[in-house]
Amino acid sequence: MEEHVERWTDVNPAAAARVVRQIVGMLALSMLCSILFVVIYFAVPKGDVVNFGPWHSNAHTILLGLTGGLAVLLIGFSTIHWAKQLMNDEEVVDVRHPIASSEDDHAEMAESWSAGVKDSDIGRRKLIGGMLAGAAGLAAVPAVVSLADMGPHPGKGTRAATIEKTIWAEGVKLVNDVTWKPIKASELEIGQMVNAEPETLEPLAHEDHVAFHQERAKAAIIIVRMNPNSIKVPESRKDWQVNGILAYSKICTHVGCPISLWEQKSHHLLCPCHQSTFDLGDSGVVVFGPAARALPQLPITTDSEGNLIARSDFTVPVGPSYFERDSRNDYKKGDN
Numbered sequence: 001m002e003e004h005v006e007r008w009t010d011v012n013p014a015a016a017a018r019v020v021r022q023i024v025g026m027l028a029l030s031m032l033c034s035i036l037f038v039v040i041y042f043a044v045p046k047g048d049v050v051n052f053g054p055w056h057s058n059a060h061t062i063l064l065g066l067t068g069g070l071a072v073l074l075i076g077f078s079t080i081h082w083a084k085q086l087m088n089d090e091e092v093v094d095v096r097h098p099i100a101s102s103e104d105d106h107a108e109m110a111e112s113w114s115a116g117v118k119d120s121d122i123g124r125r126k127l128i129g130g131m132l133a134g135a136a137g138l139a140a141v142p143a144v145v146s147l148a149d150m151g152p153h154p155g156k157g158t159r160a161a162t163i164e165k166t167i168w169a170e171g172v173k174l175v176n177d178v179t180w181k182p183i184k185a186s187e188l189e190i191g192q193m194v195n196a197e198p199e200t201l202e203p204l205a206h207e208d209h210v211a212f213h214q215e216r217a218k219a220a221i222i223i224v225r226m227n228p229n230s231i232k233v234p235e236s237r238k239d240w241q242v243n244g245i246l247a248y249s250k251i252c253t254h255v256g257c258p259i260s261l262w263e264q265k266s267h268h269l270l271c272p273c274h275q276s277t278f279d280l281g282d283s284g285v286v287v288f289g290p291a292a293r294a295l296p297q298l299p300i301t302t303d304s305e306g307n308l309i310a311r312s313d314f315t316v317p318v319g320p321s322y323f324e325r326d327s328r329n330d331y332k333k334g335d336n
């Protein structure tokens with residue numbers, strides 16, 4: 001190994017003192033960020049929006065991300081700075097050994113741990129050690145405070161008004177999710193898949209960004225057209241489709257990833273996150289993967305101009321399951 005080259009901080013006490021001040025400064029800033037995180041969590045209203053030109057984001061997300069991220073980042077930077085500039089920087093070689101350690105190895109490990117602690121100067125540099133412990137302890141507080149987001153427990157009424165309903169309703173047009181243009185049944189070819197949204201979603205983008213994203217997360221659908229003779233349509237869903245055009249929720253029933261990997265021939269829709277596969281030619285039943293229930297189907301028909309419109313909202317909640325969910329209306333393979 002190359003010979004050890006002394007660092008400026010090894011030979012110049014003033015430089016070492018400056019590095020100590022830098023480390024302590026970073027750790028103090030980290031503590032400040034952790035405290036700011038908690039203050040922002042309670043002081044900034046959850047619905048506030050930050051506008052950066054055409055880009056909008058939730059103020060909570062931006063500010064908590066910045067302060068929480070900086071708190072952890074500064075701890076990392078300060079410890080790296082400490083290790084590079086002040087700790088003993090001699091390189092040590094450890095030879096490869098069998099997986100099971102012997103008693104001797106244990107003793108050697110304990111010895112090198114003590115040597116490492118001694119080399120780190122943590123005993124002598126009490127200020128840095130104390131600040132590091134304080135910053136690390138405070139950095140855990142934001143994680144604990146964020147647990148408050150898990151409450152309050154949503155009662156039946158809250159669930160019915162939020163996660164159990166979407167903005168789909170009778171007569172709402174299905175529109176392309178990029179152009180926002182209504183989709184006509186005659187425009188779709190067999191084998192085609194289109195991502196769509198309710199026409200009532202677009203106005204929300206200009207009025208209320210938070211509501212827009214919340215509703216979009218639940219209302220997103222995919223429309224597929226299959227040969228009507230090649231699919232199974234149960235009696236109870238005969239009028240939910242238009243000549244082999246069917247609409248399904250785009251949100252995976254496992255943990256909620258958006259899905260759009262479509263295999264025209266098998267009629268399978270594959271979720272990219274954990275490979276749950278749904279058979280859209282059989283009411284969206286699960287044919288593979290961890291999802292536990294069929295993909296919710298949106299009942300559709302056409303209006304007098306041939307545009308695809310919804311017959312109603314989804315008949316079951318979309319997205320991942322939860323304990324209180326009533327699964328009586330879920331479609332199960334073989335149901336009619």
Ligand code: FES
Binds near residue numbers: 255272274
């Ligand atoms: S979220 Fe789709 S399989 Fe897990």
